[in-house]
Amino acid sequence: MDDQPNLGPKVINSFELIGKRWTGLIIYVLMSGPKRFSEIHATISDLSKRMLTERMKELEDHGIVVRHVIPERPVRTEYLLTKKGTELGRILGPISQWAESWIKD
Template identity: 60%
Template sequence: MGEEMQRPPLCNKVEHSYQLIGKKWIGLIIHSLLEEPKRFSEIHAYIPDLSKRVLNERIKELEESGIILRNVIADRPVRIEYSLTRKGNELGKALKAVESWAEKWL
């Protein structure tokens, strides 16, 4: 039998990126953070159909992927805000192109 064909690394990266941004709510969460950092409750208010449980899961995924940053603000009471990293801002720019396409074609 012949050797198995291995996909180039770029294909793996592209597939991984589509798996991430294809998850329900990911795009809207990123969109909600484009202008300024937000607290959990503000993101939830921005996307009211998104359950708090799923929002929490998606935030953790985006943190682990280096797309959003969790900022602990030592006020009284302590506040937590989420913001886009440089990586997240670049992804946001790419998603804005999709938004432009959607406005034109959908």
């Protein structure tokens, strides 16, 4: 019996995506509901606007986040998780519980 993990392209690509700095935190922040760009930026204080823009674009391209423009005055833009992103967020949630138990400040 072979106990080796399946490291096919889908597994490799998914770990590369969620392993990028800030990606997991952005998804974790969006688990509480839609957020404006400025709200995400304020919540993750060390994240630069340039990097947040880059990560949001990647998450949109992968179908994890959707950008929703609200046609009010002034126009508002919110980001929210897709079904795919919400499922990923549910997997990332236990990581925060693990961190609270095992990671020192």
